[in-house]
Amino acid sequence: MTEDERxxxxxxxxxxxxxxxxxxxxxxxxxxxxxxxxxVRSFPKTGQLKTIVDDLIAVGAMVFLVACFLSYAVLRARHSRRMHRIESLADGVFLLGLTILAVACGLFVWTIL
Structure with missing residues (x-):
């Protein structure tokens, strides 16, 4: 086995x-x-904010689910090139989910205060 293959x-x-x-x-x-x-739903007096934060977090959950499926596809991939492409996509989708979750949490906390 050559060094490049390793x-x-x-x-x-x-x-x-x-x-x-x-x-x-x-x-x-x-x-x-x-x-x-x-x-979030247990907090009283949040009104419209409650639905916005709920919606953002629900979208974040769906984005994390897509990242989960993509990373599973990486684990099942047999071809190196395909594996690298899907893995890059899974990374980006996961970071998008984290961003959505952070924005939703920020909206909730800063509006409640």
């Missing part, structure tokens, strides 16, 4: 390791989003 093999295992982390974390984040929605 390097590609280690890159593939590293990509699968990152995908495994995205897979587990994004599935936990879906549950966290559902928990946050139930907490």
């Amino acid at each position: 390097s590609q093999e280690s890159d593939g295992s590293r990509e699968r390791g990152i995908a495994a982390h995205i897979f587990t974390t994004s599935s936990v984040m879906v549950g966290l989003c559902l928990t946050i929605i139930s907490v």
Whole structure:
């Protein structure tokens, strides 16, 4: 086995390791989003904000679900090129979900105060 082949093999295992982390974390984040929605709904006097924050967090949960599916596809991919493309997409989708969740939490906290 040449050094280049070993390097590609280690890159593939590293990509699968990152995908495994995205897979587990994004599935936990879906549950966290559902928990946050139930907490937001328990607050009185938030009116229109409640629906905006609920909607943002629900969208975030769907985005995390897509990241979970994409990272699962990386774990199942057999071709290196396809695996790298899907893994990059899973990374971006996961970061989008985190951004949506942070914006929703910021709206909730700064409006309640």
